[in-house]
Amino acid sequence: MASTIYRLRQFVIVCALFVSASFLWNGLKIGLEEDFATATEGRLQAEGSENSKPLKLIVTHSDNEGDGKTDNDSISNNSLEDSKCNIPHLDINGSEVIGFFEKHQPLKCQLSDSGIDPNWVFIDDEGKIRFIEKRKTAKCFIRYFRRFDDNRNEYDKPVNIFDGDVMTNSDFGVVACAQGTQKWKSLLWTVAENKEAHLKALKQKEMRENSKLIPNPEPRLNVYFLGFDSLSQMSFRRKLPKTVKFLEEVLGSVVLNGRF
Structure with a gap:
């Protein structure tokens, strides 16, 4: 009987401790949630007030040719609108880069x-199409083709x-050629005469001549852009000096020098 009362007393004590701990935990949790909600509301209000202000831009460095001032406070907030990109004048054979370039021997695609x-x-x-001396008696056919779209070519019937x-x-x-039991096949390419293009050019020339008789004709610009992909302006001048000389001195081209 005494042991039963003792165990019952222990059970009551454990239940009381459990209920007390539950009340304490719930009270602490509610307090934390209220503090978090208050802090979040205050932060959102602060962010809202900051976002309502106009964006302030401070330029510390740019290519703008200013008056030499270095004080950040003296730089205008809209100085980017007045700035321009200045292409640096670099030495194409500068010691910091010239070591990466070397002159290679011409490729010998077909050794004797x-x-x-x-x-x-x-x-x-x-x-003109020419046969080498050894193949003068060969019978050859050509099959002209032209681009149809990005994935297909359009082929004509073979002709002698x-x-x-x-x-x-x-x-x-x-x-494709054959001489006896030997065969050979390859590609040929050139700039073929286009009579339609010639006629179109003649008509345009006549229109230009006639436009001179019209007072105040509309200006007609004729600009041709020539680009070299995957080649910087400096490498262009290092590796293609003859091309640079021809474009600038013979054709009188305007080289953009990295501005495009």
Whole structure:
């Protein structure tokens, strides 16, 4: 009987402790939630007041050619609107970069002792199709083709070609030749004469001549852009000096020098 009363007393004490701990935990949790809500509301109000203010821009460094002032307080907030990009004048053979460049020997695509037969057919300096001496008696066909879209080409029917012919139907063609049991196949490309383009150019020339008779004609700009991908302005001048000289001195081109 005594042991039963003792155990019952322990059970009551444990239950009382559990209930007290639950009340304490709930009270502490409610207090933390109220503090968090108050702090969040205050932070949102502060952010809202800051966002309502106009954005202030302070420029510390730029390419703008100013009056030499260095004090940040003296720089106008809208100084970016008045700034311009200044292309630096660098030494193309500067010691910090010249070590990365070297002159390579020309590629020898076909060595005389390689055992590879040279091209049977080629385009000479006059734009004519020529057969090498060893293949003068070869029978050759050309199949002109042109670009149809990004993934397909449009091909014509094969036609015979002979030494001295010129490519007419397209700038590109697949050539297949046979001489005895030997065969050869390759590509040929050139700038084929386009009679339609010539007629169009003549008509435009006549229009320009006639426009001179019209008072105050509309100006007609004719600008041709030539770009070299994956080549910086400095590397362009280092690696293609003859091209630079031709563009600037012969054609009188305007080189953008990194401005485009």
